[in-house]
Amino acid sequence: MRVGAGSGRLPAPGPARVLVVxxxxxxAALLADYLRAAGHEPECVADxxxxxxxxxxxxxxxxxxxxxxxxxxxxxxxxxxRACSAxxxxxxxxxxxxxxxxxxxxxxxxxxxxKNPFSPREVVAxxxxxxxxxxxxxxxxxxxxxxxxxxxxxxxxxxxxxLTPIEFRLLRVLSAQPxxxxxxxxxxxxxxxxxxxxxxxxxxxxxxxxxxxxEQAGAGSQRIRTLYGVGYCYxx
Numbered sequence: 001m002r003v004g005a006g007s008g009r010l011p012a013p014g015p016a017r018v019l020v021v022x023x024x025x026x027x028a029a030l031l032a033d034y035l036r037a038a039g040h041e042p043e044c045v046a047d048x049x050x051x052x053x054x055x056x057x058x059x060x061x062x063x064x065x066x067x068x069x070x071x072x073x074x075x076x077x078x079x080x081x082r083a084c085s086a087x088x089x090x091x092x093x094x095x096x097x098x099x100x101x102x103x104x105x106x107x108x109x110x111x112x113x114x115k116n117p118f119s120p121r122e123v124v125a126x127x128x129x130x131x132x133x134x135x136x137x138x139x140x141x142x143x144x145x146x147x148x149x150x151x152x153x154x155x156x157x158x159x160x161x162x163l164t165p166i167e168f169r170l171l172r173v174l175s176a177q178p179x180x181x182x183x184x185x186x187x188x189x190x191x192x193x194x195x196x197x198x199x200x201x202x203x204x205x206x207x208x209x210x211x212x213x214x215e216q217a218g219a220g221s222q223r224i225r226t227l228y229g230v231g232y233c234y235x236x
Contacts, residue, residue, distance in 0.1 A: 067093035082108030
């Protein structure tokens with residue numbers, strides 16, 4: 001028997017922040033429960049009017065978008081989102097006509113799921129499939145870690161890392177020269193330029209927090225390697 005043979009399931013794409021735009025409260029709650037169980041972080045919105053501003057403020061990894069919404073319909077929202085981003089969009093609607101499906105896909109949706117019949121497990125499976133495809137394309141197009149010095153922001157495969165200013169500076173220094181080993185004392189010079197009295201052990205604490213946040217974003221726990229007695233280096 002081959003190693004890995006059995007269920008034939010593809011590996012999970014990793015955690016994602018999913019914006020669920022659905023005006024039926026019970027259905028939105030059900031979708032959020034299933035997405036959470038799959039390791040994702042759902043945020044539910046019931047009105048289409050503020051969706052674009054919410055997405056622009058938080059930059060979710062995927063949008064699960066109902067077609068029929070108060071405030072602004074899903075098709076118009078799909079076009080709005082596609083005009084300013086490449087965020088994956090999965091449309092969810094009761095409309096099953098071919099013309100409606102084609103309108104959704106031509107409007108920029110990556111997938112289109114009908115509610116009748118409705119399977120939340122299928123929705124999660126489709127969401128995972130779209131995430132895998134989009135992340136594979138992003139991995140080919142760009143290095144997985146993007147550090148925006150002007151915006152003081154860092155992203156792993158498009159996902160924003162919620163870093164403190166010190167954690168951002170630490171990641172910026174380490175990732176600028178992958179494989180280079182930085183002693184703790186040298187890292188302290190980059191982290192605190194005001195001459196404050198800080199022990200080298202403070203670096204260990206910041207590295208620990210940074211590793212945890214990288215791992216949560218799907219980068220793995222060993223992206224920052226420890227050389228005992230020497231210091232730290234970033235592995236690209």
